[in-house]
Amino acid sequence: MPDRDPYADYPDERLVKAAQRGKMAAFEHLVARHRDKIYARAYSMMRNEEEAMDLSQEAWVKGWQRLKQFEGESSFVTWMTRIVINLCLDQLRKHKRHRTESIELMEEETGGVERQMPVVTLNPTEGLERGELRKRIDEALGKLSEAHRTVLILHEFEELEYKLIAKRMGCSIGTVMSRLFYARRRMASLMTAYKREELS
Amino acid sequence: MNQDLGIKLQAYLDGELSGQDRVQFEAELARNSELQALRRELEMVSGMLREADPVRTVPASGDFYFSQIRRRIEQAEGETREPRPSINLADWLRRALLPLGGVAVALLMFMTTVRTGITPGFTSAHEETEALLEETGAMTFRSDSQSVTVVWLYDKELASASAFEFE
Amino acid sequence: MRSFKPKAFLALLVLAASLGNLRASDMPLEALLVWGTNDGSSPKPEHKLLDGDLRKKFDAMPFKWKNYFEEKRVAFRIGTNQYTRVTINGSCSFDVKDLGSPRVKVKLYGLDKEVVRHEKPLPAGETLIFAGDDKNDKSQSAWFIVIQHPKVPPPAAKPAALK
Numbered sequence: 001m002p003d004r005d006p007y008a009d010y011p012d013e014r015l016v017k018a019a020q021r022g023k024m025a026a027f028e029h030l031v032a033r034h035r036d037k038i039y040a041r042a043y044s045m046m047r048n049e050e051e052a053m054d055l056s057q058e059a060w061v062k063g064w065q066r067l068k069q070f071e072g073e074s075s076f077v078t079w080m081t082r083i084v085i086n087l088c089l090d091q092l093r094k095h096k097r098h099r100t101e102s103i104e105l106m107e108e109e110t111g112g113v114e115r116q117m118p119v120v121t122l123n124p125t126e127g128l129e130r131g132e133l134r135k136r137i138d139e140a141l142g143k144l145s146e147a148h149r150t151v152l153i154l155h156e157f158e159e160l161e162y163k164l165i166a167k168r169m170g171c172s173i174g175t176v177m178s179r180l181f182y183a184r185r186r187m188a189s190l191m192t193a194y195k196r197e198e199l200s
Numbered sequence: 201m202n203q204d205l206g207i208k209l210q211a212y213l214d215g216e217l218s219g220q221d222r223v224q225f226e227a228e229l230a231r232n233s234e235l236q237a238l239r240r241e242l243e244m245v246s247g248m249l250r251e252a253d254p255v256r257t258v259p260a261s262g263d264f265y266f267s268q269i270r271r272r273i274e275q276a277e278g279e280t281r282e283p284r285p286s287i288n289l290a291d292w293l294r295r296a297l298l299p300l301g302g303v304a305v306a307l308l309m310f311m312t313t314v315r316t317g318i319t320p321g322f323t324s325a326h327e328e329t330e331a332l333l334e335e336t337g338a339m340t341f342r343s344d345s346q347s348v349t350v351v352w353l354y355d356k357e358l359a360s361a362s363a364f365e366f367e
Numbered sequence: 368m369r370s371f372k373p374k375a376f377l378a379l380l381v382l383a384a385s386l387g388n389l390r391a392s393d394m395p396l397e398a399l400l401v402w403g404t405n406d407g408s409s410p411k412p413e414h415k416l417l418d419g420d421l422r423k424k425f426d427a428m429p430f431k432w433k434n435y436f437e438e439k440r441v442a443f444r445i446g447t448n449q450y451t452r453v454t455i456n457g458s459c460s461f462d463v464k465d466l467g468s469p470r471v472k473v474k475l476y477g478l479d480k481e482v483v484r485h486e487k488p489l490p491a492g493e494t495l496i497f498a499g500d501d502k503n504d505k506s507q508s509a510w511f512i513v514i515q516h517p518k519v520p521p522p523a524a525k526p527a528a529l530k
Contacts, residue, residue, distance in 0.1 A: 024270070031266050040256035048488070049259055056258070060269045061276060119237045125248045138254035143345040155214070156249040162216055181207045184245045186345075191248065327487040338483050346424045347492050351485050353499040 012076045020067050027067075031060055034077045038084050044153055045088040047142055055091060059084035085158065089168055092146055124191035140190040148183035155180055209235055213242055393444035394465045394489075397515050400439045400455050401425075402501070403432035404508040414438050421513065424494060432509065442517075445471070455512060461497075463514065471495075473514065491518045 007015060007029045015033075018026035038059055043052035062083050070079055125133055141149055147169075154165045162180075166173045205228075211217045212225050229235050258265050329351055331338035339352045401417055402409065403425075414436035417425065425435050445451040450462035462474045472486045475497050487495060494515040501508045 028266055031269060032262055035258050035262070035265060036256065039258045040254060043256050044254055052256075053258070053260070053265075057265070057269050057272060061272045064269075064273050065276065119234070119241050123244060125244070125251075130252055133248065134252040134254050137249065137252050141254065145344045149344075152249070156246060157253050162211075162214070177207050177211060178203070181203070181210050184210070184242055185206075187249070188241050188245050191245075327485065330484045332481050332483060336482055340485070341428075343424075343427060346427045346494075348424050348428065348494045348496060349485075349487055350428060350496045350498060351483060353483060353497065355500075355502070 013072065016067070016070060016072075016076050019064070020070075027064055030076065034080060035060075037077055038080055041081050041153075041157075042084050042088055044138070044141060044157075045085070045146075045150060046091065047149075051091065055087045056084055059087055062087070081158065085154070086168070089150070092150065093170070095146065124188070124195035126195075136191060136194050137187075140187050140194070143190055144183055144186060148179050148186065151176055151179040152183040152187070205232075205235065206238055209238055210242060213239065213246070393446055394469060394471070395442065395444050395517065396463070396489075397440065397442045397513075397517055398453050398455070398461075399437055399511075399513040399515075401511040401513055402436045402438060402508055403430060403434070403498075403511060404436070405431075405433050406508075407434065409434075409436040411436075411438070421494075421515075425511075430509070435511075450474070459512070461512065461514075469516070471514075473497075475512070489514075489516045491516050 005025075007018065007023075007026050010018070010026070010029070012030065012033070015026045015030050019030060035056070039052055039056040042056040042059070043049065046052050046055065059080060063080050066083075070076065073079075074082075124136075128136070141152070144152065150169060151165060154160045154168065155162075160168070162173050162176050166176045169176065208217070208225060209229070212222065212229070217225055229239065327340065327342070327349060329338050329340045331353070335356055337354050337356045339354070341350045341352065342348070343350075399421070401421075402414065417435035417437045422435065439455070441453070443451065443453060445463050445465050447465045447467055450464045452460060452462050454460040458478050460476050462476075464472050466472055466486070469488065469490055470486065471489045472484065473495065474484050475482050483497065485495065485497075487493075489495065494513060496514075497512040498509055501510055
């Protein structure tokens with residue numbers, strides 16, 4: 001009869017301590033437990049399966065290498081999420097080097113937002129069960145530009161304040177604010193459009 | 201209502217306004233019905249996103265995913281380790297099929313590699329444009345929302361940017 | 368020494384060949400030649416007003432033209448091992464290859480000279496447009512070569528020329 005896996009019931013804190021002592025099997029459990037969340041964050045930023053796989057795996061490698069620096073100031077999964085976000089931001093910066101301009105960013109900067117998006121009064125989430133809502137949000141996020149999606153994810157999902165977002169994205173606080181404003185309004189507009197399609 | 205006021209509302213809702221700015225803005229919000237409508241919209245979006253952070257599942261088996269991580273760790277640490285056949289399909293195929301003939305192995309390896317996504321190297325999602333004529337320039341624009349990339353070619357002498365017009 | 372087993376080898380080749388078919392390396396694409404103008408109609412009767420999803424995409428772009436006319440459209444497939452040549456008209460053509468992922472590389476030619484190369488991901492639903500002013504019309508109109516990977520592949524089987 002095979003021995004029961006000793007790590008199967010450990011909480012994260014104990015797994016982290018074991019992994020910090022070099023136990024790869026404990027680290028494997030942490031990966032198994034949180035890989036979907038880390039991958040989902042990478043995917044939400046990169047919108048590309050291959051890149052998300054590569055960056056999420058790279059994040060786990062960095063997590064292993066830096067494990068001794070983790071002192072429990074946040075939860076382990078929050079710490080890992082920060083690592084994958086930083087890797088995604090680095091990768092997105094590399095995308096920009098090829099000087100392909102975003103039309104959405106240009107529209108935002110010329111003040112196209114106001115004209116194009118009347119205030120939404122219909123509640124587009126009413127009547128939706130969570131799985132369907134998640135799917136629509138994911139679809140809508142995919143329609144934003146990289147910059148808008150990134151600022152929305154960092155603020156709404158990772159709850160970072162403007163100053164930290166500006167630092168991570170290498171832009172001014174004013175830019176963060178205008179991108180976040182556009183991104184939120186665009187999400188409202190997209191979600192309303194889905195709701196209207198459903199009702200018609 | 202101008203965009204600046206909308207952005208200020210956003211900062212207010214996000215707790216990024218303080219002191220006198222906050223007090224003054226609250227007074228403006230109390231008397232401005234357009235701002236109040238916009239507030240409902242922004243709060244609706246934040247509420248919606250808080251409830252439903254998109255979820256995704258890693259598109260590979262757990263064993264395979266972790267084996268890739270472990271290999272990278274080992275490479276980074278300069279160690280080598282025998283791959284476990286039950287996890288690494290490419291290695292298993294190489295060992296199992298080598299006696300049967302090099303060409304067949306190579307063919308099957310290629311087909312299986314492509315099918316299971318064990319692709320060597322990493323393909324970035326970035327785009328690359330290269331203009332090849334001295335007299336012709338290229339500007340590349342991308343709209344993520346429309347899934348469209350436009351490569352606009354122009355005569356450098358005439359330097360025509362007049363194709364584009366933001367109202 | 369292990370003896371060679373012909374039947375096993377043959378079975379393996381058949382398996383490899385069938386896996387090749389399953390891989391279906393051909394990517395279905397569509398190319399269109401489109402004209403942008405502020406005129407209400409096109410001088411060529413064979414042009415038709417651009418409509419549908421593609422028209423919506425053009426409208427979302429920051430172009431200055433009010434009307435777009437489709438001159439030609441063709442569906443074709445590309446493979447991974449070599450470039451497929453698509454001829455737009457007497458002076459313009461492009462070569463396109465599937466790099467895998469799906470990612471394509473396109474080389475655009477004008478008057479037999481290579482003008483520009485572009486490499487990008489081109490999954491289903493994605494569109495690439497090469498464009499420029501129509502010099503013959505003193506920049507009052509523009510040409511657009513649209514290459515798209517349709518979400519629903521149209522029924523075309525071979526690389527073809529737009530004539």
